Amino acid sequence: MSAPRRRLVRVEDLIGQRVREQSGRVVGRIEEIRAEPRGDRYEVTEYHLGTGAMLERLAIIRHLVRPSDTIIARWDQIDIEHPDAPVLTCPVEQLKHEKR
Amino acid sequence: MDLARDLLDVQLIDPRQRPIGRVDGILLDVRPGQPPSIAALEVGAITVLRRVHRPLARWVHGIVLRWLGVSWRPTRIRLEHWGRVGVDIEIKVGERAEQRLLRFERWLSTRIVRRLPGGTKGTKP
Amino acid sequence: MKNLTKIGLGILTSIGGYLEVGSMGTAIQAGAAFRYELLWAIALGTICIAFLVEMTGRLAAVSRHSVVAAVRKRFGFRFQVWPLLSQVLVDLLVLASEIGGASLALELATGYSFRIFVLPVAVLIWALLWFATFGAIEHSVAVLGLVTLSFSVAAWWLRPDWTAVRHGLVPHRPATDAAQYAYFAVGILGATISPYLFSFYSSGAVEEEWRKEDLMPNRIVAALGMGFGSLVAMSVMVVAAIVLAPRGIEGEMYQQAATMLSLPLGHWGFRLFWLSLFIGCVGAALEIALDVSYIVGQTFGWAWSENQPPGEEARFALGYTLAIVAATAPSLLGIDPLKLTMFSMAVTVVFLPILIGPLLVVMNDGEYLEEYTNGWITNIAVAAIVGLAFALAALAIPLQLMAQ
Numbered sequence: 071m072s073a074p075r076r077r078l079v080r081v082e083d084l085i086g087q088r089v090r091e092q093s094g095r096v097v098g099r100i101e102e103i104r105a106e107p108r109g110d111r112y113e114v115t116e117y118h119l120g121t122g123a124m125l126e127r128l129a130i131i132r133h134l135v136r137p138s139d140t141i142i143a144r145w146d147q148i149d150i151e152h153p154d155a156p157v158l159t160c161p162v163e164q165l166k167h168e169k170r
Numbered sequence: 171m172d173l174a175r176d177l178l179d180v181q182l183i184d185p186r187q188r189p190i191g192r193v194d195g196i197l198l199d200v201r202p203g204q205p206p207s208i209a210a211l212e213v214g215a216i217t218v219l220r221r222v223h224r225p226l227a228r229w230v231h232g233i234v235l236r237w238l239g240v241s242w243r244p245t246r247i248r249l250e251h252w253g254r255v256g257v258d259i260e261i262k263v264g265e266r267a268e269q270r271l272l273r274f275e276r277w278l279s280t281r282i283v284r285r286l287p288g289g290t291k292g293t294k295p
Numbered sequence: 296m297k298n299l300t301k302i303g304l305g306i307l308t309s310i311g312g313y314l315e316v317g318s319m320g321t322a323i324q325a326g327a328a329f330r331y332e333l334l335w336a337i338a339l340g341t342i343c344i345a346f347l348v349e350m351t352g353r354l355a356a357v358s359r360h361s362v363v364a365a366v367r368k369r370f371g372f373r374f375q376v377w378p379l380l381s382q383v384l385v386d387l388l389v390l391a392s393e394i395g396g397a398s399l400a401l402e403l404a405t406g407y408s409f410r411i412f413v414l415p416v417a418v419l420i421w422a423l424l425w426f427a428t429f430g431a432i433e434h435s436v437a438v439l440g441l442v443t444l445s446f447s448v449a450a451w452w453l454r455p456d457w458t459a460v461r462h463g464l465v466p467h468r469p470a471t472d473a474a475q476y477a478y479f480a481v482g483i484l485g486a487t488i489s490p491y492l493f494s495f496y497s498s499g500a501v502e503e504e505w506r507k508e509d510l511m512p513n514r515i516v517a518a519l520g521m522g523f524g525s526l527v528a529m530s531v532m533v534v535a536a537i538v539l540a541p542r543g544i545e546g547e548m549y550q551q552a553a554t555m556l557s558l559p560l561g562h563w564g565f566r567l568f569w570l571s572l573f574i575g576c577v578g579a580a581l582e583i584a585l586d587v588s589y590i591v592g593q594t595f596g597w598a599w600s601e602n603q604p605p606g607e608e609a610r611f612a613l614g615y616t617l618a619i620v621a622a623t624a625p626s627l628l629g630i631d632p633l634k635l636t637m638f639s640m641a642v643t644v645v646f647l648p649i650l651i652g653p654l655l656v657v658m659n660d661g662e663y664l665e666e667y668t669n670g671w672i673t674n675i676a677v678a679a680i681v682g683l684a685f686a687l688a689a690l691a692i693p694l695q696l697m698a699q
Contacts, residue, residue, distance in 0.1 A: 078209060081196035082221050082373075085174050103173040105208060112171075112249060113205040114198065145205040150198075179368050181596050192596030194372065218595075221373045257358050257663050258368070275597075278609035288426050289604065 083153040089119055089143075091158040097165070098141050100148075100156065117143045119165075142166040171259070173208075180259045182213065182247070184268045191271050193261070194218040194244070211261070213271060214244025245270040302512045308433055309520025310527065311440025315579035316396025317389065317486030318528045319572060320636045323555070324546030325479040326535025328472075331455070331463030334529055336480045338464055340487025341525035343680040346673055347493040347651070349517035350658050355500035356509050358663040362497045363593040365663055366653045372594075378653055379594050381646040386491050386587050388639035390622035393580040394420070395632030400573035403553050404566075413626040420580045421619050425612065428602050429502055432585075436578040443527050443575060445567040449559035450530035453537045460533065477691035484684040485640030487525070490650045491586040498589040502600060510667070534559070547633055584622075588614030644688040647681050 081103060089097045098119030105112045119141040147160045158165075171177060173196055184190040195212035220227035234242045251262040263271065283289040318337075325333040351362050358365060363382075367375040397416045398409035423432065469476040505513070535546070538555040546552055556564030588611045592599030599611050625635050655677060658669040 077200045079198045079200050079206065081173050081178065081198060085178075102175060105171060105173055108207075112208040114207065115205065150206065151200055174371070179371055181364075181368075188598045189596055190598070192367070192594075218372050221371070222376050257360070275608075275610050278613060279607075283609040283612060286425075 077151055079150055079153045084150060084156065087153065087156055089117075089148060089156045089158060091162045095162075097158060097162055101140075114145045116145065117148050119143060140168045142168055176259055177211075177249075180261065182211075182261050182263055182271075184263060185265065190263060190268060191245075195220070197246070208249050210246040211249055212244045212246055214242070216242055217244045298512055302515050304434070304437065305512070305516035306520040306523065307441070308437035309516065310523045311437040311443070312575075312578050312582070313521075313524030313527055314440070314443040314446075314531070314571060314575040315486075316392050316399075316572070316576050316632065316636050317482075317489065317640055319531055319575060320396070320546065320633050321479060321482040321486045321640065322528050322531040323535045323539070323552055324633075324637075325483060326532035327539040327544060327546050327552070329469060329476060329479065330536035330540050331459045331533065332467070332469055333476070333479055333483060334460065334463035334532060335466040336483040337487060337525055337528050337532065339466065339680060339683075340484045341521050341528075343484075343677060344488050344492060345517050345521040346677050347488070347654070348496050348521060349514055350654065350669065350673065350677075351493045351497035352500050352505065352513035352517060353510060353667055354654075354658065354663065355497045356505040356507055356513060357665055357667050359501065360663065361501050361589065361593050362494050362654055362657075363590045365657045367594055369657050369660065369663070370653060375594065375653070378650055379590060381649050382490050382494065382590055383587060385489075385639070385643050385646050385650075386583050386590075387618060387622055388635075388642055389489060389491065390580055390583040390587075390618060391625045392632065392636040392639045393576040393583065394619075394622050395626040395630070395635050397573050397576035397580065398626055399549065399632045400569040400576065403549060403569040403572070409632065410627065410629055413623050416577070417619050417623045420577060420584060421616060423577075423581060424584060424615050429499065429585075429600075430602075432581055433499070436581065439574045440578055442567060443571045445556060445560060445564075445571060446530040446534055447527055449556050449564070450533040452559040453534060455533050455537060474691060474694040477687050478695040481644050481684065481687045481691050482637050482640040484680075484687070485643040485647075486636075487528070488647060488680070488684065489643060490647070491583045493654075494590060495582045495586045498586070498593070498599075502602065507667075547631075549633075580619075580622075584615040584618045587618040588612075641688060641692050644684045645692075648685055651677065651681050 084100050084103065087100050089100060091097055098121055100117055101120040102118040103114055104116040104118065106115050107113075121139070143158070143165050147158060147165065149157045149159050177196060178193055180193045181189055182191045182193065191213045193211045194214060194217040197209040197212060198206040199209040200206045216227050216231050219230060231242060245267055247261070247263050247267045249261065252259055254260075279289075322337065325336070354365060355361060360368070363375075363379070366378060394413060394416055395409065398412040401407075401412040401416070402409040500509075500513070534555050535552070538558050539545075539552060542551075544551045553568045554565055556568045558564070560567060589599055591597075591614050592611050597610055598608055600608065603611070626632065655669070655674060657663055659674065661668055
C-alpha cells in the first residue's frame with residue numbers, strides 16, 4: 071500500500087486567497103482559518119470567507135461599515151492542496167452564511 | 171482558535187519566560203480525506219520576508235546560500251505549551267528551539283559584545 | 296505620595312526633554328521671519344502629541360503592548376513592515392539632525408567647524424546607551440534639560456506684546472509669503488509630532504510595567520508634560536521674534552541667532568544657548584537611537600530592554616549602534632544641520648498618516664483596550680491634525696522646493 075499523499079501548506083499563503091468554485095467563479099477570499107484541538111493535534115474545522123478581505127480584516131471602522139456576509143466553509147468543503155488556488159469541493163449553495 | 175488572528179505574529183517565550191521571537195508562519199499538514207492539522211510553527215527571517223514578497227524572499231535566500239554558504243533555514247516549533255496572557259497567546263518553546271532561535275544573538279554576544287568593555291557587566295541596578 | 300513623585304518626574308522629563316534641534320530650529324526660524332504668527336502651530340502640534348502620548352501610554356498600561364508590538368499582532372507583518380520601515384527611516388533622519396545639532400552647538404561654543412565634532416558626539420551618545428540604564432538616562436535628560444528654561448526666563452524678561460502673542464496662538468493666514476509660512480508650519484508640526492516621541496513613550500511604559508492604576512498619572516503627565524514643554528518652545532519663538540526679527544537676523548545665520556539670549560540674559564546668554572542646543576540634541580538622540588532598537592526588537596519579538604547589559608541583549612545593542620553609525624553620515628558629509636533638520640521634519644509629516652493610522656485603529660479595538668478605547672473626540676482630534684499636517688506638506692513642500 072503506498073503512503074498517503076501529504077503536503078505542507080502555509081497558513082500565510084492561504085489568508086487572502088480567492089476561493090473559486092468548480093466553474094471558476096470566485097466565491098470569496100479566505101479571511102480566517104479556525105482550528106480546534108483534537109487529541110494531541112490541532113485540526114482545521116472551518117474556513118471563513120469574506121468579500122473585500124483587506125478592509126474587513128483590518129476592520130478599520132467596524133461600527134460604520136454595514137455588517138457584511140461571512141461565508142463559512144467546513145474543512146472538507148475547500149481543497150487547499152494548491153494554496154495559491156483553493157477550490158470548492160462542493161456546490162456553493164451548501165456553504166453556510168453568517169452575518170458578522 | 172482563529173489562526174490568522176490569534177496564532178500568527180504571536181509572541182514566543184523561552185523556558186525562562188523571556189520573549190524570544192514571533193510566530194512568522196504556520197504549516198498545515200494536508201492529507202486527503204482528513205482535516206488539515208497544524209504541523210508546526212515557523213520562525214525565521216525568510217519566512218517573514220516571504221509574506222511581504224515571495225520572489226524577494228526566494229532571491230534573498232539564494233544570495234545568502236550562494237555567498238555566505240549558510241542555509242538560512244527557519245526554526246520549526248510544535249504547538250504545545252501555550253496559554254492566553256491578556257490579549258496574547260504566548261507559546262513556550264523547548265530548549266532545542268531556543269538554541270536555534272538565539273544563535274545569532276549568542277554569536278553576536280560572545281564574539282563581539284562581550285569583548286568590548288562594559289559588555290559583560292551583571293544586570294545593572 | 297509615590298504616585299506624585301512619579302508624575303512629577305514624568306512632567307519634568309517631558310519639559311527637560313522637549314527642546315531639541317527640530318523644535319528649536321523651527322521656532323527660531325519661524326520667530327525670526329513671522330514673529331508670533333506661528334505660535335498656533337506649536338500649540339496645535341502639542342495638543343496632537345499630548346493625545347498621542349496619552350494613547351500609547353494607555354495602550355501599554357491596559358494591553359501591556361507597545362505600539363509596534365500591537366500593530367504587528369493586530370495587522371500582521373505583511374502590513375506592519377511598511378510602518379516599520381517608515382518609522383526607521385524617519386528616526387534615522389531625525390537622529391542625524393540631532394547629531395548635527397549637537398555638533399553645531401559645539402561649533403558655536405568653540406568656533407571650530409561642526410564636522411569635527413560629529414564622531415565624538417556619536418561616540419558620546421553610544422557610550423551613554425552602552426553603559427547606562429533606562430532610568431538613569433531619563434532622569435539625567437530631565438534634570439540637565441532644564442537648562443532650556445533659560446528661554447522661558449528670557450521670554451518673560453523681554454516683555455512680549457501679549458496681544459500679539461494671543462493673536463498668534465489662533466491659526467490664521469499670514470499677511471505675506473504664504474508659501475514660506477506654510478513651510479514653517481509644516482516644519483513645526485513635524486518637529487512637535489515626532490513619531491519617536493510616542494513610540495518611545497509606550498516602550499518606556501512597558502519597560503516600567505505600567506498597569507491600569509497608572510492611567511490617570513499617564514493622562515496628567517501627557518497633558519502637563521507636553522503642555523509645559525510647549526511653553527518652552529513658544530518661549531524660543533517669542534525671543535526670536537523680539538530679538539532677531541527687528542534686526543532682520545534669519546535663523547540660518549547661526550552665530551547671530553545664537554546671541555538671542557544675550558540681550559535678556561547678559562554674557563551668560565550665549566553659553567546657555569549652545570548648552571541648551573547641545574543637551575536638547577543629545578537627550579533626543581538617546582531616545583531616538585533607543586527607539587530604533589525598540590521597534591525592531593518588538594517587531595521581531597526579541598527580548599528588548601535598556602536595563603539589560605549589552606552582553607545579555609546583543610541584538611538590541613546592535614540596533615542602536617547601527618542607527619548611530621548610519622546617522623553620522625549626513626553631518627560627516629557636511630550637510631548643513633539646519634537644512635537637514637527642516638528636511639527631516641518634512642519627511643516626518645509625510646509619513647505621519649501611515650504611522651498614526653494603525654495606532655488609531657488599535658486604540659479603538661476593545662480586545663486590546665477593554666473598556667478604555669478612544670473616545671470620539673480623541674479620534675477626530677488626532678485624525679484632523681494629522682490630516683492638516685499632511686495637507687500642508689502636500690502644498691508647502693513643492694512650493695518651497697520651487698522657490699529654492
